[in-house]
Amino acid sequence: MEHRAVPRLGRELSVVGLGCWQLGADWGDVPQERAVAILEAAADAGVTFLDTADVYGDGRSERLVGAFVHEHARDRFTVATKMGRRADPHTSAQFTPDNLRRWNDRSRELLGDDTLDLVQLHCPPTEVYHRDDVFDTLDEMVAEGRMRAYGVSVETVAEALAAIARPHVASVQIILNVFRRKPLEEVTGAGAEAGVGIIARVPLASGLLTGKFDETSTFADDDHRQFNRHGEAFDVGETFAGVPYEVGVQAAREFSAVDGPGTPAQRALRWIVDQPGVTTTIPGASSPDQARANAAAAALPPPTEEAARAYADLYDRRIREHVHGRW
Numbered sequence: 540m541e542h543r544a545v546p547r548l549g550r551e552l553s554v555v556g557l558g559c560w561q562l563g564a565d566w567g568d569v570p571q572e573r574a575v576a577i578l579e580a581a582a583d584a585g586v587t588f589l590d591t592a593d594v595y596g597d598g599r600s601e602r603l604v605g606a607f608v609h610e611h612a613r614d615r616f617t618v619a620t621k622m623g624r625r626a627d628p629h630t631s632a633q634f635t636p637d638n639l640r641r642w643n644d645r646s647r648e649l650l651g652d653d654t655l656d657l658v659q660l661h662c663p664p665t666e667v668y669h670r671d672d673v674f675d676t677l678d679e680m681v682a683e684g685r686m687r688a689y690g691v692s693v694e695t696v697a698e699a700l701a702a703i704a705r706p707h708v709a710s711v712q713i714i715l716n717v718f719r720r721k722p723l724e725e726v727t728g729a730g731a732e733a734g735v736g737i738i739a740r741v742p743l744a745s746g747l748l749t750g751k752f753d754e755t756s757t758f759a760d761d762d763h764r765q766f767n768r769h770g771e772a773f774d775v776g777e778t779f780a781g782v783p784y785e786v787g788v789q790a791a792r793e794f795s796a797v798d799g800p801g802t803p804a805q806r807a808l809r810w811i812v813d814q815p816g817v818t819t820t821i822p823g824a825s826s827p828d829q830a831r832a833n834a835a836a837a838a839l840p841p842p843t844e845e846a847a848r849a850y851a852d853l854y855d856r857r858i859r860e861h862v863h864g865r866w
Contacts, residue, residue: 540585540837543818546734547709548657548688550617554812555837556588557581557830558740558821562603563596565763569825571603578607580827582616584834590712590738590821592621592661593642598649605650619710619738620646621661621692631666636676643685655686659712662692662774668701678707690736694774695866699726703735714866715739715817717748717794717807717850718787718858719780721866727816739811739820744780747787748807750795754788781862790857797849801839808836810850 542551562574569577578589589608591600601620608616622642626633647655658680660667667673668691677689690710691702699722702708711730715722716739730737743749745764758765767778779787795803804822811820824830842850 540587540834541812542587545709545736545818547707548617548736550656552588552617552736552819553586553837554819555586555808555834556590556738556819556821557586557833558823559589559591559600559604560595561823561825563591563594563598563600565595565761568759568761573826574603575607576827577824577830578604580830581824581834582607582611584831585837586830586834587615588617588619588819588821590619590740592624593646593649594621594624594661598645601646601649605652609651617656618650618652619657619659619690620650620655621659622646623661623663623667629664631664631670634660634663634667634670634673636672636679639673639676640680640685643680647685654684657688657690657710658686659690659692659710662694665695665698668698674705674707681707690738692738692740694776696721696724696726700729703729703733708735710736710738710818712738712740712821714741714776714780715811715814715820716742716744716780717810718744718782718790718854719776719862719866720851720854721863723814727814730818731816736818737816739814739817741777741780742808742811742820742822743804744782744787744791745778747779747782747791748794748803750791750803752788752791754785756788776862776866781865782858783861786857786861790853793853793857794850797846797853799842799846801836802832805832805836805839806842806846808833809839810842810847812837813841 688709
């Protein structure tokens, strides 16, 4: 497994990590035994970067991840969590020093670490990116030993660039995949120049890019691919990367038909890994086999020039009009 350095973080991250949202909630039921088996499979395959959040299962994901890394070689892993989505209402006014420390204390307890590796603001309101007091508080929290570094998980390219401009932001997490290419225009280059890690999330467009869904596929009521189709619960870009489902299914068929080694999911992950400026990508997994297959994408050869052109053409023809101007 290749690892890439993040200068502002002072660590190297595996180019394929594990997104741990599925271990908490919103993807249907994942029993604890299977969740632990997923973590084991990812680690055995060379994954050392685990991404979770305080709201994934109301702390379930953090608790599982924390227990796992402490039962193994803790120093081998970099654990990133997130905070801010517990704000109620989810407004800029909720990002106070007291709330930031309170959210942080809860994550430290659940993860079992006095000092967290990386804490990301979890898609905060846009106003937060322009509040010096919030970032001053985050600096103070690093100085207090609550966390080694902080980053931001963003929704838009503009938010990413605002975060990268902050001198102590160590990482930016953004939706980037074959169906969401806009970050390649500015964000990845700006991050590389500043020494900021770029974490590509929703790499498989909520499973669309696996090629396993069709127009008749159904999802459980507690799966965000069912209840957030139109942004009912959170930003619609987090579900199927914001691509209308029927459009995405048709485009995914075309993507799967482009020749190349590995499965369609592996080819989609390998494409992300090969984008200049990307540090890591964080696919989720609903089974140990899926976790192993995702990690194996790091060993595939890069897409051919012909395949890369086909992916770009597919985006321009089918996807661009639905997502490019929005995020």
